[in-house]
Amino acid sequence: MLPVLGMVVAQGMLPGTDAGTALYFAVVAVAVAGAWAGAHASRRGAAPYCLAVGVTLSGLGDALWQAQVLLAGTAADVSAVDVLYLGSYAAVGTGVWLMAGARERSHRQRVSGAIDALCVTVAALLVVWELSIAATVSDRSLPLVAQAVLVTYPVADAVLLGLVCRLVTSRRRGEWAGPAVAAACACWLVSDVAFLVQDRVEGFGSWLDSGWLLGSLLLAAATSRRLATPARPARDDVVTASGLGRLAICLGALMVPPVVELVTDATGHGNSVSTVFASTLVLTLLVFLRASLLLKGEAAARARLRSQERYATKLAAWSADAVMVVDRDHRLLSDPAPLAGLLGTTPAELGSSQDVVRTAGIDPDVAVDVFAQGVAAGGQVVDVEVPARRMGEDRWYGVRLVDLSDDPDIGGVVVHLTDVTSRRRADRALAHVTLHDGLTGLANRTLFTDRVGQALLRTVRGGGSAAVVTIDLDGFKAVNDTLGHDAGDALLFEVAGRLSAAVRADDTVARLGGDEFAVLVEQAGDGDDAALTTATRVLEVLARPVELEGRPVTVTAAVGIAVGRGDVTSGSLIADADLALQAARTGGRNRVEVYDPGMRAAVQAARELEHELRGALAAGEFRLVYQPVVTLADRRVTGFEALLRWTSPRLGPVGPDRFVPAAEAAGLIDEIGAWVLREACTTAAAWRRDHPGAADMTMAVNVSAAQLASPDLVGSIAAALAESGLPAGALVVEVTETALVGDPEHAAACLAALRALGLRLALDDFGTGYSSLAHLQQFTVDVLKIDRSFVSTMAEGEPMPAIVRGTIDLGRTLGLEVLAEGVEHEHQARLLAEGNCDSAQGYLFARPLERTDAEAVLLEQVARDAAAAVPVPRAPRVLTRPV
Known part of the structure; x- marks a missing residue:
């Protein structure tokens, strides 16, 4: 890029020389090649190709103009060259229009952008009218066609300037394609105006030509994908149409007519009253339309905000959650209405965080401790569940805290409160189903094994022993086969009730499966006296006939006993009791056997x-x-x-x-x-x-x-x-x-x-x-x-x-x-x-x-x-x- 800029400077220092002309066309060739390369690589639709066409048409116009000079010795005031030049303006304008339109995503943004472009165009037309168009139109020596062509250039520049203004105000933050196009059009505008006011130029290589060259180079650069991609993606990707900058553009354009009037009055040149009045009228109308759109946009934004507020309020009213903001001194900063809905009270009763704690039924000491955890977490989220007692009922609340006291939008500790009582109850019910037998309601094998393990741990700390008494009913299969499974279930339910009534309150009765039951007996000593007493009571309560299907049924049982301390596991103790139970079954009906180590040896030998x-x-x-x-x-x-x-x-x-x-x-x-x-x-x-x-x-x-x-x-x-x-x-x-x-x-x-x-x-x-x-x-x-x-x-x-x-x-x-x-x-x-x-x-x-x-x-x-x-x-x- 630096060598190309050096070539631009060099040609400006060699006016009317062959060297200056050669450098001029070299730079034009670089700009054309760069524009097409950038358009092909950018893959951003038709806009980059329009810019490349504009640069190419401008270069072709320069080449045709130079050919006329070489062949005829001079160039005509109006010729086919002007078609190429004006075509380049049209192509660049189309590209700028497409680039701006792609960034304005709503209809309101597109209308606002068009009004902004018109404001700038009208203001620019007023300026170029005073600078060149008025003089060109009043020059009676020029043919009418020549006047029209010469006037078209500054008009095209003014229109292009308006389009560029629209492009720049809608650009993405960190994106430089829009400013590059704006600078290119400014260079072309300056050179066009300078060309109209200076004497006839017969060759290339001047500071005037440097403006056109720089414009072509900047347009070529604007086709690059690198300039079109933001370096840092912003949260608001596009500058919105309601920004103060775009409003300032409209108001600034409205100030152009009086400024032009002041300048003309001060210089004593021209009579611009009618022109200024007309431009002022048009600009006033455009600014009015722009302000109307701003007011409508603001009204729509407020309506959306109110809708969102109503939406959030209704969600909070029907939500099982509530959010409050509390400062570090425990003062309630937020609206208590959502909390009132959650707790079933009125907002007037929740004037402070202490009222919230009292109404919810949470222990104040627990609440203070949880709040201190949230503050100490330093901005990290703290999740806890706290118990409560409200209206004679046990409840649970899930509390989620995060300290946002340093956040200017919050300024306190955010407390999210959820009533989790139903989930807690469901968890308890699920745990009961998981750990208890569905038919009898007794503990199942999993819970029984856990309680045996806890009992063995207690023997380590406090002495004593734990005994497992296993019970297997004799003849249960015959009941199922003769009376049916319903009768068998009824028998099991009755046996479960009798076993529960026969043991001590702190003993655990379980159904291990089928017709096998077990009792956990915690004993003060190391013997088996309490376990044997329990086994005797079990046989006594089972000896009474059970009424099934209108007939008395007598059942007996085999009982196995195993006693252990903390040096054994719950699984091994239950297994020992099962071995004793097997020995009791082998020995006959209504028997009690106490585990002996020889039983395990016999089982191992059998295996x-x-x-x-x-x-x-x-x-x-x-x-x-x-x-x-x-x-x-x-x-x-x-x-x-x-x-x-x-x-x-x-x-x-x-x-x-x-x-x-x-x-x-x-x-x-x-x-x-x-x-x-x-x-x-x-x-x-x-x-x-x-x-x-x-x-x-x-x-x-x-x-x-x-x-x-x-x-x-x-x-x-x-x-x-x-x-x-x-x-x-x-x-x-x-x-x-x-x-x-x-x-x-x-x-x-x-x-x-x-x-x-x-x-x-x-x-x-x-x-x-x-x-x-x-x-x-x-x-x-x-x-x-x-x-x-x-x-x-x-x-x-x-x-x-x-x-x-x-x-x-x-x-x-x-x-x-x-x-x-x-x-x-x-x-x-x-x-x-x-x-x-x-x-x-x-x-x-x-x-x-x-x-x-x-x-x-x-x-x-x-x-x-x-x-x-x-x-x-x-x-x-x-x-x-x-x-």
């Missing part, structure tokens, strides 16, 4: 056993052993009972009495039982196939209660028979009485399906605790097995026990085969044979044998049969079980 058991089948850790079954009449081996054995690599040999219940609890018994069936059937089929003399040999497998309840049992047995090729009549399935009584209908259907396969059924452990005769009438079986507990009572030299005699006679009466288990002594075998018992098994004949040893026993029996050379009589079926 470890289950963990090892899960991979045992896949690892091949199971095997079957076979115990022979012999006829008591001739001691012949007629079959085998398959018994399951497990040797764990980590636990060693584990008895069936331990791992079978664990497999049932873990859901593994079906998979293990299916393996036992396949293995036993495969072994029996192989023996019968490999040893023709063992064609009548049988194999029996025991199924547990869990297997009998499984819908897959019949399919597993059918698959095992099909895969092994063992005839169905060679397989005996042995079930216990306890497996049949759990679900008699399902058990009867399952046994019928098994008999349909063609296999035989045996009833194991007959007579041990249930109505055996009823079971024999309900379930059709082929074999009765006398339990080993009865056989062991048969002493030498004494007659057969009545229970054994009765079982054998019952079997004979029903046409069943009778088999005795656990025969270990010869006198037991003799008495059983004398009593007509068919067969037996036990250590007297053989212990459970590995497969090869059992096969050797079978071969020995086959050999004896062959040696006797007599047909082998049909032998009774021998039972085997996998446990």
